[in-house]
Amino acid sequence: MSRHSFLKSTVRGFAQAVSKALQSEHATTQKGLLQQLDPRVRVIGVFALVVSVILCRRLEAIAAIFLIAIALAVASRVRLGLLAKRVWLVVLGFSGVIALPALFLTPGEPLFTAPALHLSISMQGVRTAAFLILRVETAATLTTVLVLSTAWTHILKALRSLHLPAEVVTMLAMTHRYLFLLIETANQMFESRQSRAVGIVSGSAQRKMTARTAGVLLSKSIELSHEVYLAMLSRGFRGEVRLLTDFRLRPRDYVALTAFVFTSCMAAWIGR
Amino acid sequence: MPSTFAVQDISFSYEAIPAIRGLTLCIEEGDRVALLGANGSGKSTLLRILDALYFPSAGSVTFKGDALTHEHLQQEEFSLSFRRRVALVFQNPDVQLFNPTVFDEVAYGPLQMQWSKEDVVRRVDETLSFMSISHLRERPPYRLSGGEKKRVALASVLVLNPDVLLLDEPTATLDPKSQSQVVDLIQQWKGTAKTVITATHQLEIVEDIADRVFVLEAGTVMAEGSPSEILSNSDLLLRANLIHAHRHSHGGVMHSHPHSHGHSQHEHER
Numbered sequence: 001m002s003r004h005s006f007l008k009s010t011v012r013g014f015a016q017a018v019s020k021a022l023q024s025e026h027a028t029t030q031k032g033l034l035q036q037l038d039p040r041v042r043v044i045g046v047f048a049l050v051v052s053v054i055l056c057r058r059l060e061a062i063a064a065i066f067l068i069a070i071a072l073a074v075a076s077r078v079r080l081g082l083l084a085k086r087v088w089l090v091v092l093g094f095s096g097v098i099a100l101p102a103l104f105l106t107p108g109e110p111l112f113t114a115p116a117l118h119l120s121i122s123m124q125g126v127r128t129a130a131f132l133i134l135r136v137e138t139a140a141t142l143t144t145v146l147v148l149s150t151a152w153t154h155i156l157k158a159l160r161s162l163h164l165p166a167e168v169v170t171m172l173a174m175t176h177r178y179l180f181l182l183i184e185t186a187n188q189m190f191e192s193r194q195s196r197a198v199g200i201v202s203g204s205a206q207r208k209m210t211a212r213t214a215g216v217l218l219s220k221s222i223e224l225s226h227e228v229y230l231a232m233l234s235r236g237f238r239g240e241v242r243l244l245t246d247f248r249l250r251p252r253d254y255v256a257l258t259a260f261v262f263t264s265c266m267a268a269w270i271g272r
Numbered sequence: 273m274p275s276t277f278a279v280q281d282i283s284f285s286y287e288a289i290p291a292i293r294g295l296t297l298c299i300e301e302g303d304r305v306a307l308l309g310a311n312g313s314g315k316s317t318l319l320r321i322l323d324a325l326y327f328p329s330a331g332s333v334t335f336k337g338d339a340l341t342h343e344h345l346q347q348e349e350f351s352l353s354f355r356r357r358v359a360l361v362f363q364n365p366d367v368q369l370f371n372p373t374v375f376d377e378v379a380y381g382p383l384q385m386q387w388s389k390e391d392v393v394r395r396v397d398e399t400l401s402f403m404s405i406s407h408l409r410e411r412p413p414y415r416l417s418g419g420e421k422k423r424v425a426l427a428s429v430l431v432l433n434p435d436v437l438l439l440d441e442p443t444a445t446l447d448p449k450s451q452s453q454v455v456d457l458i459q460q461w462k463g464t465a466k467t468v469i470t471a472t473h474q475l476e477i478v479e480d481i482a483d484r485v486f487v488l489e490a491g492t493v494m495a496e497g498s499p500s501e502i503l504s505n506s507d508l509l510l511r512a513n514l515i516h517a518h519r520h521s522h523g524g525v526m527h528s529h530p531h532s533h534g535h536s537q538h539e540h541e542r
Contacts, residue, residue, distance in 0.1 A: 151372065152372075153371075153372065153376075184366070184414065224366075224367060227362065227364065227367035228367045228370055230320070230325045230362075230367075231362055231367050231368040231370070232370070233325060234323055234325060234355065234359070234360045234362075235355065235359075235380055235381040235384055235428070235429070235432075236351075236352060236355040236356070236381055236384030236385055237384055238348065238351065238384070240384075242383040242384055242386070243383065244379060244383065244389055244392060244393070246389075
């Protein structure tokens, strides 16, 4: 990225965020495996698999659930390229940074030694780092596949029907609505800045300006989200998610639910 | 029969900043009322108090004889009945449009009212057709133009067929054609039992949308009257910051006179 294009790339980033959100909405309408199941089954199934990933103490078992997550994505018509860009690379970057010290600090049988630096990587260190990265990758892949295959309103209604408190569901609903307003407001603010920028502005000046804009944006967003909440109240919102579609469990939902729970239990047992 | 709204000596502040001070007014069923005032005069705050979104720190507000208090609005039966009968269209349509599609947006209110699914679908289709926005049915609301957003925002409250419609600057930021469509819509309710309360500072639409006018200034009622009485009182409009002194020259002679952007023609003495 050129140092003069910081502002431009920020604006482009916001536009891409909106576009990605629209792509996600498109994926929820595809006729895939998860899309044909009751949203409550999807939420319970993914939750059970994530819990089994947390409980597993064997790398092979976690790897097996990761493969199941990929199979679910393919069967639900979620593009693997999208998962790679939005989940795998991002998670690898974040959890990789956290896992890096474990490679050198975990005591055990040396696998590789850098004599000049007096550092050695142990076999146990590699396993610890691999555990952390694979756990996070698998859990993130499962939840992303759920979000990409289920309309947000359906997830909220499913959570509510699973007795998640109305206050928590309201907070989640507000967060989703608030995000769109945040992106749009941020985009407008950056475009307005860009339209008034004359000549070459240094990279550091642009970053300072971006930091200041972030502060203003936060205040604006809080105000807007309050307004959105008032608009919801005005039209009768009382904490319940109400949709036109009724959730109804069909035979295939019971089969899928059994398969999810059985797989999760088996993975947790084998990986204990 | 109790008044639709009886507002008695109310006050309201945003933290330490007073927005409404000792305001009293009464609105009857079927009234078409304009709340006229400059920016910051308290119009939007008053509409939110009438919609029971804000509650005054002093004084009282009643709707058809029922007190509009926080405690009363907590009761589901009263809350649902009130929200069905009173609807507010916000000044910024973006805050009102938070659903994935236009259809979902218009269906949001009826679903909260727990109408049957068949009734919801039928009413939404009728409203989309009435507002000439059926073609936008599956579009995400945040991708629409300003005029389209305003029409969807209006549809999202009209679908409930409310008895009272509170409109906050309904024609602001609209192009002339969209403005005239909104004004036509309000005119359709003339002579019906519907109560329409419109907050605006656009003088040119007042005679079309209202039979009674309240002029607000610094959070209180400065004057009340018919549109012709209010609009012909230049001193009042000047004091309420609704018109301003316009200075210009004719043949090298400078002069000034009260000027509003709504009235495009005026006579000059040579």
